[in-house]
Amino acid sequence: AEPQVELVFVPPGKPLPADAGLVVIPGSKSTIGDLLKFRENGWDRDLLAHRKRGGHVVGICGGFQMLGRMVRDPDGIEGSVTEAEGLGLLDIETVMEPEKTVRNVSARSVPFDLPLEGYEIHLGRTTGPDTLRPSAVINGIDDGAVSVDGKVIGTYMH
Incomplete structure (x- = not known):
């Protein structure tokens, strides 16, 4: 643990702390459903x-998908709601696809030029202009997206 870091879990019904330097949106087994709950809680x-205060945001897997403009699930893979407007912090769009990606990965962080180890487990394909600024390179393939100002980062890597 880092002495300068205070990690706070925000339960449903409570606001995100106004003094947070970084907000992490974790993965999800139901991206659209959790995105709708995110909005219900006022977290959007x-x-x-x-962000207006200059805060940083990291989205991991489903959290990454939520950061985009739109999440689509045309085949109803995750449920009956087939699309939802994203949080709009990254210029990306995700379309859920039936094939699940599951793998251990070794990667390199693009913004920080550091080695990373982790795994991927997700449905969907994410595209859009912000993917031209990847957050990591996994086996020579770009992963994730970074906002123009570098303060919003999304990745499929856990």
């Missing part, structure tokens, strides 16, 4: 206020 407004 809290997150936009956080």
